[in-house]
Amino acid sequence: MADTVEKVSTTEASSSSAEAPIPAEKTESTTEKTKWGDVEDDDEEEANAVSELNSLSIKEESVLDEPEDSSIKAVTSGETPYTSASRFEDLNLSPELMKGLYVEMKFEKPSKIQAISLPMIITPPHKHLIAQAHNGSGKTTCFVLGMLSRVDPNLREPQALCICPTRELAIQNMEVLQKMGKFTGITAKLAVPESNHGVTSARRAHVCAQVVIGTPGTLKKWISFKKLGLNHLKILVFDEADHMLATDGFRDDSLRIMKDIERVNPSYQVLLFSATFNETVKDFVQRTVKDPNQLFVKREDLKLDSVKQYKVVCPKEQNKIEVIKDQIMELGDIGQTIIFVKTKVSAGKVHKALADMGYDVTSVHGNMEQEDRDKIVKEFKDCLTQVLIATDVLARGFDQQRVNLVVNYNLPTKHDTGEPDYEVYLHRVGRAGRFGRKGAVFNLLLDDRREIEVMEMIERYFEAHVKEIKSWNSEEEYKSALKEAGLLDE
DNA sequence: AGACCTG
Numbered sequence: 127m128a129d130t131v132e133k134v135s136t137t138e139a140s141s142s143s144a145e146a147p148i149p150a151e152k153t154e155s156t157t158e159k160t161k162w163g164d165v166e167d168d169d170e171e172e173a174n175a176v177s178e179l180n181s182l183s184i185k186e187e188s189v190l191d192e193p194e195d196s197s198i199k200a201v202t203s204g205e206t207p208y209t210s211a212s213r214f215e216d217l218n219l220s221p222e223l224m225k226g227l228y229v230e231m232k233f234e235k236p237s238k239i240q241a242i243s244l245p246m247i248i249t250p251p252h253k254h255l256i257a258q259a260h261n262g263s264g265k266t267t268c269f270v271l272g273m274l275s276r277v278d279p280n281l282r283e284p285q286a287l288c289i290c291p292t293r294e295l296a297i298q299n300m301e302v303l304q305k306m307g308k309f310t311g312i313t314a315k316l317a318v319p320e321s322n323h324g325v326t327s328a329r330r331a332h333v334c335a336q337v338v339i340g341t342p343g344t345l346k347k348w349i350s351f352k353k354l355g356l357n358h359l360k361i362l363v364f365d366e367a368d369h370m371l372a373t374d375g376f377r378d379d380s381l382r383i384m385k386d387i388e389r390v391n392p393s394y395q396v397l398l399f400s401a402t403f404n405e406t407v408k409d410f411v412q413r414t415v416k417d418p419n420q421l422f423v424k425r426e427d428l429k430l431d432s433v434k435q436y437k438v439v440c441p442k443e444q445n446k447i448e449v450i451k452d453q454i455m456e457l458g459d460i461g462q463t464i465i466f467v468k469t470k471v472s473a474g475k476v477h478k479a480l481a482d483m484g485y486d487v488t489s490v491h492g493n494m495e496q497e498d499r500d501k502i503v504k505e506f507k508d509c510l511t512q513v514l515i516a517t518d519v520l521a522r523g524f525d526q527q528r529v530n531l532v533v534n535y536n537l538p539t540k541h542d543t544g545e546p547d548y549e550v551y552l553h554r555v556g557r558a559g560r561f562g563r564k565g566a567v568f569n570l571l572l573d574d575r576r577e578i579e580v581m582e583m584i585e586r587y588f589e590a591h592v593k594e595i596k597s598w599n600s601e602e603e604y605k606s607a608l609k610e611a612g613l614l615d616e
Numbered sequence: 617a618g619a620c621c622t623g
Binding site for chain 1: 618
């Protein structure tokens with residue numbers, strides 16, 4: 127079985143290309159900087175990832191043409207041959223959509239994941255796709271472009287649906303869609319909770335927007351109240367798909383919506399995108415989604431090499447606050463910082479502790495009023511605030527290119543077992559160093575055997591070197607760490 | 617615990 131998987135590695139596949147794609151160099155020859163197609167842009171130095179696909183449920187494999195060395199291994203299903211799209215021109219998109227890509231998004235050519243996945247998404251028979259790719263490699267563009275390209279502009283009915291784990295992510299994806307689809311005339315609707323004075327579901331008008339992006343609860347509600355018709359839906363996207371299909375995530379809601387659509391339109395297409403798919407979830411989705419094309423990356427190749435990781439052992443909880451205060455707040459300009467905490471209560475506590483000392487920080491978590499959440503996040507995106515304290519509501523997908531530093535005030539662990547949550551760790555780290563920028567992560571640990579062990583397990587899992595800051599209150603050590611990470615001069 | 621309008 128391993129042999130057949132080896133055969134479809136994208137690097138090998140290039141030699142057997144029937145119709146050679148135009149080399150990528152041709153499109154970038156005059157530009158010093160290559161723009162990739164996404165808001166959460168590029169880690170183009172990320173290389174060497176190899177798939178750890180198991181060949182389960184793959185009946186046939188066809189050759190994939192891939193002109194470059196690829197960090198992504200693909201297995202295609204069925205007999206459809208796919209040619210990697212080295213240019214957006216290869217995709218037969220409408221002129222209006224092309225204009226959106228070039229004029230609005232200012233893209234020049236597809237990123238690696240886009241070049242491979244877009245033909246799979248767009249080419250009939252529109253097979254399902256499970257796609258894993260690095261943080262900031264351009265996943266959003268893949269599914270937004272996929273949705274836009276498959277919508278019939280003349281049919282005023284919902285045809286594409288995107289489900290996201292958080293309000294913030296739905297909003298962010300909607301912003302990308304509207305920008306990219308600006309010239310297409312395609313209509314879109316956000317399905318997220320509204321502040322209480324909104325219309326009740328029973329009175330709400332039918333959704334006739336062609337693309338709907340939202341969160342599970344609101345979508346479920348609109349569907350059950352018959353306000354969102356599924357009859358014309360042809361493409362369903364799960365952003366952060368591993369979390370959307372995890373037992374401790376949104377599995378029940380996701381499966382319910384999938385079945386509702388399948389009932390009225392069995393030939394609909396499902397796209398699953400995430401930077402992470404642990405073995406449990408991967409196994410589940412491979413059993414759930416029938417006959418999909420698949421793209422996977424090996425876990426140790428997922429970490430961002432542009433982000434340096436550090437750990438510091440603090441004798442007491444209060445010392446963590448002091449580290450933030452003395453070593454981070456007092457630093458001056460190192461760009462924006464997100465401090466991740468485990469609970470909403472600790473978000474409040476850390477916020478108050480720092481605010482009481484006179485520091486200008488903000489915080490977000492799921493218990494806040496929707497409008498306050500929107501306001502805090504917008505302020506941060508507009509760079510009006512420098513330090514944001516957040517629960518894992520922002521761990522995934524949140525794209526703010528000026529975040530250079532991530533602080534793990536608490537390490538991410540599984541709720542039930544206390545085991546490290548490797549996926550959340552990777553997603554948090556992925557908030558820093560976006561757009562290929564330098565970044566750093568400080569992990570603040572208590573002097574506790576279990577905590578130190580969790581950190582070590584994370585290091586082993588990603589085969590990452592997390593350098594220890596030996597004295598928790600040594601200014602010099604933090605400074606040299608930040609210099610090493612490229613965030614501080616001298 | 618966190619995220620999600622759970623009725």
